[in-house]
Amino acid sequence: MRGQAYTLEGVLAAIVVVTATVYGLSAVDTGPFQTGTQQRIAALETRASDTLSLAAETGALHNATACYSVGTPTLNGNQTGSSTEFEMMLNRTFDRQGNQYNLYLSYWNSDSSARQTALVSQETGENVADRPADAAVATETVTLTDDMPARIGDCSGTGPPLSAVDGYFAPDAEPDSVVYNVVEVRLVLW
């Protein structure tokens, strides 16, 4: 009789321990610990990545890329007053929230080592150098073809084909192909 009591007590104790373990694990955050800075960077990265993805989906990013440096550029890093759809997205999402960013357009140029151009959200040339090391980064690529029209005005109007535009920032990387160049748009945000 006493043996049965001990057995029952042992089983009950085991159940209590297992149940406590289950409740304990479900009550705590099992994710890795993050400092406040890491959480802030992660949030910025998500916003930057979402903004670029959305701009790519709607075509605003393509228009901005095909517009940059063509004629009188409207994509110019202004914090306010831009009429370019992509820059308005950046203004609304980041400038108005007190965030700053640099935008880098990387492309292929076999004839030169200059394969990147930068656009800053502040009207200071030093901003590129000022960006902190813990900034968030997001990238998206835009593929350009020879017969794609350059974008003019507020980047929604169509101009001549890219391959016929003088002074466009990216050269024809594949002259024997329909592919004109691939531009990687990198948004560095802090």
Added chain:
Amino acid sequence: MVASERGQLLLIGGIAVAIVVFSTILFAHSLAVTDGITTTGSADTIERSADREASVERDLGVLAARTRGDDLDGFEERYENALRNYTRTHNRVVASSGGTYLNATLNESASLGNVTKQPSTDKFLEPSGGGGASWDIATDVAPVVIFNITVDDVDGTGNPTTIVVENGTDDWTMTLDGTPPGTQKEILVNGVSRCSGSGTARINLLDGTCEIAGSSGTFPIFTDELEGPYDITVEHGAQSDVRYRFAAVGDFPDSNYGPTDIGPYPVVPAVDTTYDTPSASYNRTVRVEVDDG
């Protein structure tokens, strides 16, 4: 306590301890798995992979549209060439930022679509010769990427040749009429005259344009009027002499076509892609949504 009771107690106690230890191991393992998949780095890797794939698939669609254009012939070769140049430039650009190695090749066997054509003037009948009253070019069709008809002559007597596009609830018709018979033609869409004149009629059913002897007209296209998929039928095809090209995804009835009358054509191209990143390496075959935008 007798010896048998003590032994029983020790046995049950041992089992209870074993259950606790085993359960703890299980929970610890699930904790490790949960920790692994909820790590910020892992979540970022998954999200970036999804973004990268979406971006590449958009580019593949743009390239397909640009290389296809209005020229049916040689699309596969042009697209293959564009994919080679695209991946080379893509890899050069993203490599400088520690990115991804990408390879993309056209997978013709996994692509969807067929093409049929009548390159020299003949009656608008089944390629196998039948279908005088009516015959199906294809059924359950969507999408259509090429549908051009060149009308050289119409009979002008009896019922005129009519192309009927149906989706189960509504229909769209194009009538190839002509009086007197011969080169005099009139193209009617849903009963409304859109082009007329004397000479060869060139009709693009997807652009909604027709042209006879330099005089052109436009008409509403079936893809705007009806939702797919479509059944496309030719009625009274013996009344006209035509050349045509038709490429689409759909069912091309075996009874209407011989083995050489239809061929594969990548209306919806499939592309084998390889992604090689610092954190993951994998292959995917994707069907490309051709983007004309």
